[in-house]
Amino acid sequence: MTAPPPVPRRGALALLASTQLLLIMDTAIVNVALPSVGEDLGSGSRGLSWVANAYLITFGGLLLLGGRVADLLGHRRVFLGGLGLLAVASAAGGLAPGADALVAARAAQGVGAALAAAAAFALLLLLFPHGPARHRALGAFAAMGGLGGVLGTVLGGVLTDVLGWRATFWLNVLLAAALAVPALRILAPRTAAAPRGGFDLAGALTATAGLGLVAHALVGAAEAGWLSARTLGAGGAGLALLLAFAAVETRAAAPLVPPAVLARPALRLANVLAALAQTALFPMFFLVSLYLQSVLGYAPLGGGLGLLPLSLVVVAVAPQAGRIIFRVGLHRAMTLGFVLLCAGTLWLALALTPDGTFASTVLAPSLLLGAALPLVMVTTNVAATAEAAPEETGLASGLVNTSQQFGSVLGLAVLVAVAAARTGDTTRTGAAGAARAAAETAGFRAALLTGAALAALAALLSVRLHLPERAAAPEDRMPDPY
Structure with missing residues (x-):
């Protein structure tokens, strides 16, 4: 076969990586706008929390199903459908007359994001074969994800201050449309694999409802309490x-997740490591921004800009992840990433002081974390998808995306609970000045130390990861499927 033309592959990678940026940015941008939403719509803290939580629940609950639907109906079709739903739901959010309508719009946004995310990742796996090309593509994904987190925080502050919180939703409409138009040209139609034995409806329903209820329990635990009837009831039902889903899959003619796939030891461990990476990483962004604002006194925009150096390092290091994997091997690169993540989080925890400055507390360890982030993200994604056959790309995408999403939700719930427990009653009783700052700093430090322990656990587990030998076709012999 002749070598594939490079321009479509580069264009497709830019498109798919930009989709990753949009989805990560959407999570951050709305969180920044929440206080303004509450003032405008008259919503209490509980209503505001569900503006964020509704998105997380549907996003996390539908990723697995979205990946499998993309395998069956066609990745391009599901990708465009997800972007379309995201745009329509964002417009509904921008027009929402009250908190209930906004929560419903956010839930619909999560559905669209799950479909678009799973299909985009599957398209990347199809477009770039296993090997250096995929490593570079995943590096671009990691870079855009890191950039999306900071852009979301910065743009959320700017748009909310200048145009109001509704502008953050209309930005999503414009960006989704801007991605859908070139997608029609760059991503050629592709026939989906016909499902054998029909669609696994029972598996789809039990998996989606189970994941959704577990996500509901996790995101609501901080508000309702970890041992509350609501948390235990939702978690237990999930x-x-x-x-029940596991039992259904052993009997289904065309299972949503074939048991043979989950029987692969490397795949299972890679997904556990992907979840642990996000459990340590995702809360760190939240905790650092909160520390800069509540302890050091930065404005919301300044808190977001404080993460800019970290993101610049991510953008610089991510394209080199493929070279590092080639030089030292996948599992060594992964272990290095988790060691750096542990060291950076530990350094950050010990550097925090109630009377510090950004330069003396956050800057240096955040640069180390910026180097760790793309290494752990790229290597865990490579390991989690390396054994996927072409007809399993959506499934592999759904599995690893679900692992990462639930790692993020679990990490934020647990680490925020640790911070609150360590802070104690100081902030609730109205303590002012030095006492309040010291208590909050102690809480952030305890949460980050917990994150460092999770990263250390992941580093130890990563040593056990060994992918089976496989013959990857040279890049210049692989046909471009798009």
Whole structure:
């Protein structure tokens, strides 16, 4: 076969990586706008929390199903459908007359994001074969994800201050349309694999409901309490449905997740490591921004800009991840990434002081974390998708995206709870000045130390990861499927 033309592959990578930027940015940008939403719509803290949580629940609950639907119906079709739903739901959010309508719009946004995210990642796996080309593509994904987190924080502050919180939703409409138009040209139609034995409806229902209820329990635990009836009820029901899902999959003619796929040891461990990476990483962004604002006194925009050096390092290091994997091997590069993540989080925790400055507390360890982030993200994604056959790309995408999303949700819930427990009653009783700052700093430090422990656990587990030998076709012999 002749070598594929480079321009379509580069254009497709730019398109798919930009989609990753949009989805990560959407999570951050709305969080920044929440206080303004509450003032405008008269919503209390509980209503505001569900503006964020509704998105997380549907996004996390539908990623697995979205990946499998993309395998069956066509990745381009599901990708465009997800972007379209995201745009329509964002417009509904921009027009929402009240908190209830906004929560419904956010839930619909999560559905669209799950479809677009799973299909985009599957398209990347199809477009770039296993090997250096995929490593570079995943590096671009990691770079855009890191950039999206900071852009979301910065743009959220700017748009909310200048145009109001509704502008953050209309930005999503414009960006989704800007991605859909070139997608029609760059991503050629592709026939989906016909499902054998029909669609696994029982598996789809039990998996989606189970994941959604578990996500509901996690995101609501901080508000309702970890041992509350609501948290235990939702979590228990979700786990029961996931057990039912496991039983259904052993009997289904065309299972949503074939048991043979989950029987692969490397795949299971890679997904656990992907979840642990996000459990340590995702809360760190939130905690650092909160520390800069509540302890050091930065404005919301300044808190977001404080993460800019970290993101610049991510953008610089991510394209080199493929070379590092080639030089030292996948599992060594992964272990190095988790060691750097542990060291950076530990350094950050010990550097925090109630009377510090950005330069003396956050700057240096954040640069180390910026180097760790793309290494752990790229290597865990490579390992989690390396054994996927072409007809399993959506499934592999859904699995690793689900692992990462639930790692993010679990990490934020647990680490925020650790911070609150360590802070104690100081902030609730109205303590002022030095006492309040010291208590909050102690809480952030305890949470980050927990994150460092999770990163250390992941580093130890990564040593056990060994992918089976496989013959990857040279890049210049692989046909470009698009």
